Each structure stands twice: as structure tokens, then as C-alpha cells.
Amino acid sequence: MDSSIKKAADLTQPLEDRFGRRITYVRISITDRCDFRCLYCMSEEMEFLPRPQILTLEEIYQVARAFVELGVEKVRITGGEPLVRKGAVGLMAQISQLPGLNELVLTTNGSHLLQEAANIKAAGVKRINVSLDSLKPQRFRQLTRVGDLAVVLAGIDAALEQGFERIKLNAVVLRNRNHDEVCDLVSYAIGKGIDISFIEEMPLGRVDAHDRAEEYCSSDEIRQRLEAMFDLVPSSDSTGGPSRYYRVANTGTRVGFISPHSHNFCATCNRVRVTAEGRLLLCLGNEHSVDLKAVLRNESSNIEELKSAIVAAMAIKPERHHFDLRGEPIILRHMNATGG
Numbered sequence: 001m002d003s004s005i006k007k008a009a010d011l012t013q014p015l016e017d018r019f020g021r022r023i024t025y026v027r028i029s030i031t032d033r034c035d036f037r038c039l040y041c042m043s044e045e046m047e048f049l050p051r052p053q054i055l056t057l058e059e060i061y062q063v064a065r066a067f068v069e070l071g072v073e074k075v076r077i078t079g080g081e082p083l084v085r086k087g088a089v090g091l092m093a094q095i096s097q098l099p100g101l102n103e104l105v106l107t108t109n110g111s112h113l114l115q116e117a118a119n120i121k122a123a124g125v126k127r128i129n130v131s132l133d134s135l136k137p138q139r140f141r142q143l144t145r146v147g148d149l150a151v152v153l154a155g156i157d158a159a160l161e162q163g164f165e166r167i168k169l170n171a172v173v174l175r176n177r178n179h180d181e182v183c184d185l186v187s188y189a190i191g192k193g194i195d196i197s198f199i200e201e202m203p204l205g206r207v208d209a210h211d212r213a214e215e216y217c218s219s220d221e222i223r224q225r226l227e228a229m230f231d232l233v234p235s236s237d238s239t240g241g242p243s244r245y246y247r248v249a250n251t252g253t254r255v256g257f258i259s260p261h262s263h264n265f266c267a268t269c270n271r272v273r274v275t276a277e278g279r280l281l282l283c284l285g286n287e288h289s290v291d292l293k294a295v296l297r298n299e300s301s302n303i304e305e306l307k308s309a310i311v312a313a314m315a316i317k318p319e320r321h322h323f324d325l326r327g328e329p330i331i332l333r334h335m336n337a338t339g340g
């Protein structure tokens with residue numbers, strides 16, 4: 001841990017940063033590996049972490065336990081693709097039983113949902129977010145480099161059959177790549193009775209497949225396209241994350257917009273991330289972090305020391321990010337290493 005961070009003595013107070021923001025939500029990456037190679041997420045030829053460098057399943061459970069005991073109400077399991085990790089579903093079943101946890105959710109690319117949807121539901125996962133950037137098989141393959149759209153769509157149907165509280169699609173929109181499909185994606189969501197969020201690309205890590213500045217598509221532009229076809233009604237709904245929601249009139253579908261560039265949402269940030277190698281990231285768009293793995297693997301440490309490290313880390317959570325699409329990425333880690 002940074003030597004400037006003093007060990008916190010009081011673990012009874014709500015988890016709060018120096019700007020008065022209450023932290024109620026943690027996203028925990030259980031692997032940096034993925035069976036897709038989405039062009040906005042990683043380079044085509046990726047080097048993944050050696051297995052000894054990533055947290056064990058027991059260590060991940062201890063991290064989740066520490067956060068929940070500190071008052072965190074929502075845990076999201078992410079990757080990479082979390083379902084490629086052996087033991088992922090069993091881990092989720094353990095975490096879902098933590099006293100005080102209100103909601104365990106999962107973000108996935110959908111490639112394993114057909115086989116695992118029933119097991120995930122039985123494990124106590126309440127909601128699933130599925131990445132879906134295109135409904136055109138060839139384009140889907142181009143965006144993911146290896147993905148099979150039919151498998152993902154079948155996985156979404158399998159998840160729907162299990163009766164999760166909510167299923168939401170996440171689509172990263174890139175100009176001249178898939179921006180022309182936003183209405184089709186909303187129509188698909190309406191047909192399935194699920195929600196969808198459109199995401200402005202976040203410049204994490206160097207990518208070689210496209211120019212981020214040229215392919216940037218703002219949430220405002222996406223919304224204008226949608227309003228030509230749908231009646232979007234502003235909503236105060238929140239799922240605890242950064243999406244600003246609109247309801248599609250006369251349907252059960254909500255459309256969300258995650259806008260790190262055009263509508264900065266840092267003032268209401270209620271979340272932190274833990275990477276697969278155990279770094280507590282205090283901000284998606286900054287490198288402020290604390291090494292929780294060092295605490296976990298210190299033979300003399302215990303759950304109270306882990307909680308103290310988390311509480312003390314709140315002192316370095318920055319006020320906001322400063323993304324720049326036109327320059328070199330400030331953050332050199334890719335999204336798969338960050339936790340989706």
C-alpha cells in the first residue's frame with residue numbers, strides 16, 4: 001500500500017471517500033482472460049497474466065466478504081470473461097450468501113450462457129449484463145474477432161428462461177462500425193422485454209484496430225437517432241451504476257446511456273474495482289490503486305487488516321477522470337485487465 005495512506009482505525013463507519021461519496025458497489029474481476037478479442041477492449045495478440053499472479057478463488061471471496069462487511073451492498077463479477085474461469089459459478093454461490101449483500105450481478109459476453117444460465121441463477125445471481133454490439137453475424141465477428149453471434153443470442157434466450165430479475169444488454173457504439181444498428185438493438189431489447197445501455201468507448205490501453213477519436217459516437221447522437229423511432233421518456237430509475245435511463249413508452253424496456261466523455265458522471269460515483277491480480281482501483285480512468293493481494297498474501301494479516309486497507313484507500317480516490325480520445329491513452333491497461 002502507498003506509504004502515505006494511514007491505516008484506518010474505525011471500520012464501523014460507512015465506506016466513504018474524501019469527497020463525501022458513499023461507496024456501495026464493487027466490481028470484482030475474477031480473470032483477465034477472455035474467449036473474445038473485442039477490438040475496443042484489447043489487442044488481437046494479448047499476453048494474459050500468469051496464473052500465480054491472479055487472486056485465488058478463496059482470496060476473491062475474502063475481498064468480497066471484506067467489502068460487504070464494510071457496507072457495500074452490490075457486487076458485480078466481471079472479467080475478462082468471468083465464465084472462462086474454472087470454479088466461477090461456485091465462487092458466485094459463496095459470495096451470494098454473504099450477510100448484508102443485497103445484489104450479486106454478473107457481466108458476461110454471453111458465450112457460456114447457454115450452458116451456464118441455470119447454474120448462475122441457482123448460484124444466487126440476480127441480474128446479468130450481456131455485451132452485444134451487433135445483430136449482424138459478420139459484423140459481430142469483426143467486432144469481437146472470434147465471437148459467434150448465434151451462440152450469444154441463444155445464451156440470452158437461455159438466461160431469459162431462468163427468470164433473472166433483470167437482463168440488460170451493453171453495447172459499445174463506434175461510428176462507422178455499429179452506430180447504424182442502435183435502433184435495431186433497441187427493437188431487439190423490446191422484443192425480449194429487457195433493457196439496453198449504450199456506452200461511449202473508454203480509452204483504456206493501446207488498440208491497433210481503430211482510431212478512437214474518429215470512431216467516437218456520443219450518447220447525445222445515439223439518443224437523437226433513437227428518438228426518431230422511439231418515444232423515450234426520461235426516468236429517475238437507477239441500477240446503482242452510471243447509466244442515465246429513459247423508458248421506451250408503452251414497453252417494459254429501459255434505454256441507458258453511459259457517457260464518460262459527453263456527460264461526466266464522476267460526481268455521483270459510488271463504486272470501486274478490484275482487478276484479477278488484486279489491485280483495488282479507485283477510479284476507472286486513473287491509476288490510483290492499492291495492492292490488496294499483498295495484504296491477502298501476508299501470512300500475518302487477517303480480514304480486519306484487509307478491511308482497514310480498503311477503508312484507508314478511500315483517501316486516494318480521485319475526484320474525477322480526464323479521458324482524452326485524441327492523445328495517447330492515459331491508462332495503459334486494457335479493459336480486460338481493468339475489469340469490465
